[in-house]
Amino acid sequence: MDERASAESGTCVDAAREPGAGVLLPRRSDLSGEVPTDTDVVIVGGGLAGCALAYFLATQGVELAVLERAELNREASGTNAGSFHFQIAIHQLTGAGADADRDRLLADVRLLVRAAAMWRDLERELRADLGVHVTGGLMVAETPEQLQILVTKQRIERDGGLDTEVLTGAELRNFAPYLAEDLAGASYCATEGYANPLLAAPAFAARAFEAGAAVRTYAPVERIEQLEDAGAARFAVHHARGKVRAHRVVNAAGAWAHELARGNGFELPLRAEGLHMNVTEPRDRLLVPLIQHIGRRLTLKQSSNGTFIVGGGWPARAEPWPARPSVRWSSVAGNAAVARRVVPALADVRVIHTWAGVWAASKDLLPVVGESARVPGYFTCVVPTGFTLGPLMASLLAGQMTGTSATLPSEYSPDRAPTLARGGARQGGPS
Amino acid sequence: MNGRREEEVGLLVVGGGPAGLVAAELAARHGLTVLLVDERATFGGQIYRQPGPGFVVRDPRRVGRDYWAGVALVEAARGAGVELRARTAVLSLRGTTAVCLTEGDEHVTLLRARRVLVAPGASDRPVPFPGWTLPGVVTAGGAQALVKASRVAPGTRVAFAGSGPLALAFPAQLRHLGVNVVLALEAGPAPRAPTVARLVVAGWGNAALLRDALTYRARLLGARVPLRYGRIVVRAEGEDRVEAVVHAAADADWRAIPDSEERLEVDTLCVGYGFVPSTELLRLAGCQFGYDENLGGLVVEVDAWQRTNVEGVLAAGDGTGVRGALVAMAQARLAALGAAADLGAVSRARAARLARPVRRQLAAKERFRRALLPLYAVGxxxxxxxxxxxxxxxxxxxxxxxxxxxxxxxxxxxxxxxxxxxxxxxxxxxxxxxxxxxxxxxxxxxxxxxxxxxxGANEARRPVPRLSGGQLAALAGTTPRPPVRPAAIGVLADDTVPDRGLFVGG
Known part of the structure; x- marks a missing residue:
């Protein structure tokens, strides 16, 4: 176990510790403080997007409150596997092939390169242990057709500034002897890795709090009232502990964002989906990089404590909140099958636990970030596959809200049609 | 070859202890097709645990009454037509569909049952104290399993610390097998005359239990094992393994009284502060729970026929609150009759008639249990x-x-x-x-x-409190998830599950 691994399992709530020295958690006594009655920005939702946005705004001097209905980071932000996926993945492709979407994919890659840079520096910036590990990542192909996609996407990645290479044959065997011998090939990206999703949002929240943000838990928002003539305040956010008047609001409610938006009369192109994950008993180091699949539902890594985390988008059964989604046995069985197909040595490794979280799915799998033209002052910050991109999107939105950086692309607009689909490969989404 | 086997059965019984065996037999006698699974290699549960594979009983007089009781239950179930499947764990339960795994199988079995009776039993109440993780500190149940299944003594200078009506059974059994028990601690008070008198009244019909309890006590005293009431383990000391136990006088709440510590050198410390129901499967199935520390903590709610709030799922035995084998078997009879009536194998009226003496027996046991609480309520x-x-x-x-x-x-x-x-x-x-x-x-x-x-002090007349979702979470821990037991990826894998090939972030 390396030193980072042992630090990852340590816990402290001491904000005064040395940079990166430990896990940084906000204090319960702070989170349960009074909710202000007037502020500039109210962020609804204490997940990664909400906490990161609070940090980026508060450190630029914006007065704000975060209202979370339960605990911070308890839904999608804290129930994903924490992997950074920088390579172009199948959900970004259309049936037309990667070349047909070149411009759009180039833009995606450039964004992901920025996300990689942000994650690389985030522990230093937040002065907290986030469990960041840069391990490299493989994306495997089983068939010649899939290998061709890897080759095409690798060219786009290179042009977008992301270093990747395609490995086949003996080269791949030597590099990754644990992969099934009959795989067609794999692309490798050295900057991929993972962080601890249980620690990122709380660390953002703790630093946001230090910068003056009123981060509050157990303050469920009931409705956002639009005020007609109330001076600077355009909204009254009604929550279980009272009412806060705000100039701007941000819907960062993740998998429930579309429900919150309906209260103000508009539809966000989002819906809630369950997401299945497995964790195994710890084993001696077998593999270092992340592994994903260009054509099947698999993400896989061996974490710093030796356990394997296996996921990849297998569905879970939705349950009414606050219950977590429940596990579908077919997802256990299907996910295990593809994991064993790609890494045969996993066959005798025992699964000790599964879990299911939610994620906010948009049909095009693009972020829903920006201001709604329909309700001026009403922003949304929801990022499907949000662990990799969440902090970056939050910083871009903060830049827009403070006028310090360019506006966000219209592709991400909350006002785009809910039925927007980017291509054949992602029709339907996980069910 | 990959995939899974599928089977259908009338009643699936999970757990081959006294409750499971009795329910399976009775249900089978009423005409249900019954499959009983147990994750262990042998049946009988903890109390009637049979020697492990490879052991042959050469001298029947030496293996004890519990062994023969276990043999009788297993034979009765088999005789009634119950299919007994050992080394078979239930990994998941949703409604009355169970995912089972038999050791050595290459894939899981999907069992569709019309009724499922969960009789998972209990395990030792885990009690963390300084030194509890040292080698040589063992739970009473663990040590008992060792003795019963493998006939191995846990150590050469053994101290016992625990509480409960049958807690003394364990050191007495060890002593009986020739193990050098150097100290036995009971956290509860010594039985005083009024309590004993009350027990005799309440214990009418519980003669066997009283007799057993007195026998264990007499055996310990006869073997000159220091038996000390009102004392609790404080810590275990040692470098690489336990070398000494430190114990202290306990007040009525089982809190150590200052300046009452004593130290004794031992090579083994057995800890037996009662048992906690095994709730994983019932929690996974979505059953409603209450809480009662004296029954082991989380207690699944059941109706008069041992039915939980989940359609088709029943529960019986210590897994529904630790009350011992006799209560477990009585509950099992109610569960079997209830399931048989629900499935039309026996008329409701007949089931009710057959249940009447069982209910009387259960009521008597419950009176006895409550009478014992002043002695053994968990502090x-x-x-x-x-x-x-x-x-x-x-x-x-x-x-x-x-x-x-x-x-x-x-x-x-x-x-x-x-x-x-x-x-x-x-x-x-x-x-x-x-x-x-x-x-x-x-x-x-x-x-x-x-x-x-x-x-526990005022528990006697209070019903088991029902828990809200939040309280349950606080006390029971986190969201229950399959698999309930670890299972290899290769065994879980099913290549026939369609993979629509959409990657999404993880």
């Missing part, structure tokens, strides 16, 4: 022995100090698990959750909400 001090340095979660090596630090950030069990990793290891929280639940309850006042959770 809240049992979860206050750990010091800041004590490792509470053994799998992930999380100390009490770390947990309490994290409780400055959250008192939500799922969040606490996230921040500390406590409960994420191989045992999935089975050995740390009662302690974490108790600490959380003390901090949040959940104790008072859940009806003086750890305060």
């Amino acid at each position: 809240p001090g049992i979860y206050e022995l750990a010091t800041p340095e004590t490792v509470v979660c053994r799998c992930e090596e999380v100390t009490l100090a770390r947990l309490e630090e994290a409780m400055e950030a959250t008192v939500d069990t799922d969040a606490l698990k996230s921040y500390t990793r406590a409960g994420m290891g191989l045992c999935q929280g089975r050995s740390c959750q009662p302690q974490i639940g108790a600490v959380l309850a003390r901090r949040t006042g959940a104790a008072s909400e859940a009806g003086s959770l750890l305060d």
Whole structure:
């Protein structure tokens, strides 16, 4: 176990510790403080997007409150596997092939390169242990057709500034002897890795709090009232502990964002989906990089404590909140099958636990970030596959809200049609 | 070849202890097709545990009454046509569909049952105290299993610390087998005349249990084993393994009284502060629970026919609250009759008639149990022995100090698990959750909400408090998830499950 691994399992709530020295958690006594009655920005939702946005705004001097209905980071932000996926993945492709979407994919890659840079520096910036590990990542192909996609996407990645290479044959065997011998090939990206999703949002929240943000838990928002003539305040956010008047609001409610938006009369192109994950008993180091699949539902890594985390988008059964989604046995069985197909040595490794979280799915799998033209002052910050991109999107939105950086692309607009689909490969989404 | 086998059955019984065996036999006699599965290699449960494979009983007089009781139950079930499947764990239960895995099989079996009776039994109440993780510190149940299944003595200078009506059975059994028991501690008070008188009245019809309890006591005293009431283990000392036990006088709440510590050199410390129901499967199935520390903590709610709130799922035995084998078998009869009536194998009227004597028997046992409470009610001090340095979660090596630090950030069990990793290891929280639940309850006042959770003193006339979802989470730990037992990826894998090939972030 390396030193980072042992630090990852340590816990402290001491904000005064040395940079990166430990896990940084906000204090319960702070989170349960009074909710202000007037502020500039109210962020609804204490997940990664909400906490990161609070940090980026508060450190630029914006007065704000975060209202979370339960605990911070308890839904999608804290129930994903924490992997950074920088390579172009199948959900970004259309049936037309990667070349047909070149411009759009180039833009995606450039964004992901920025996300990689942000994650690389985030522990230093937040002065907290986030469990960041840069391990490299493989994306495997089983068939010649899939290998061709890897080759095409690798060219786009290179042009977008992301270093990747395609490995086949003996080269791949030597590099990754644990992969099934009959795989067609794999692309490798050295900057991929993972962080601890249980620690990122709380660390953002703790630093946001230090910068003056009123981060509050157990303050469920009931409705956002639009005020007609109330001076600077355009909204009254009604929550279980009272009412806060705000100039701007941000819907960062993740998998429930579309429900919150309906209260103000508009539809966000989002819906809630369950997401299945497995964790195994710890084993001696077998593999270092992340592994994903260009054509099947698999993400896989061996974490710093030796356990394997296996996921990849297998569905879970939705349950009414606050219950977590429940596990579908077919997802256990299907996910295990593809994991064993790609890494045969996993066959005798025992699964000790599964879990299911939610994620906010948009049909095009693009972020829903920006201001709604329909309700001026009403922003949304929801990022499907949000662990990799969440902090970056939050910083871009903060830049827009403070006028310090360019506006966000219209592709991400909350006002785009809910039925927007980017291509054949992602029709339907996980069910 | 991959995939899974599918089977259908009338009644699936999970657990081959007294409750499971009796229910299976009776249900089969009423015409149901019954499959009984148990994850162990032999049947009989903890109390009637049979010697492990490879052991042959050469001298029947030496194996004890429990062995023969177990043999009789197994033979009766088999004789009634029950299919008994050993080494078979239930990994998941949803409604009346169970995913089972038999050791050595290459894939799981999907069992569709019309009714499922969960009779999972109980395990030792985990009690963290300084030194509890030292080699040589064993649970009474673990040591008992060792003795019964493998005929191995746990040590050469053995101390026992525990409580409960049958707690003394264990050191007495050990002594009987020739083990050198040097000390036996009972946390509860010595039986006084009024209590004994009350027991005799309440115990009418419980003669066997009283006789057993007295026999164990007499055996210990006869063997000159120091038997000390009102004393509790405080810590185990030693470098690489236990070398000494430190114990102290306990007050009525089982809190150590200052300046009463004593130290004794031992090579083995057996700890037996009662049992806790095995609830994983019932929680996974979505059953409603209550809480009663004296029944082991989480107690599944059942109706007069042992039916839970989940359609088709029944529960019986210690897994529904630890009351011992006789109550377990009585509950099992009700469950079998109820399931048979529900499935039309026996008329309701006949089932009710057959159940009548069973209910009378259960009522008598319950009176007896309540009469015993002043002696054996679990004191809240049992979860206050750990010091800041004590490792509470053994799998992930999380100390009490770390947990309490994290409780400055959250008192939500799922969040606490996230921040500390406590409960994420191989045992999935089975050995740390009662302690974490108790600490959380003390901090949040959940104790008072859940009806003086750890305060057994006034328990006698109070019904088991029903828990809200939040309280249940605080006390039971985190969201239950399959597989209930670890299972290899190669066994779980099913290549026939369609993969629509959409990657999404993880």
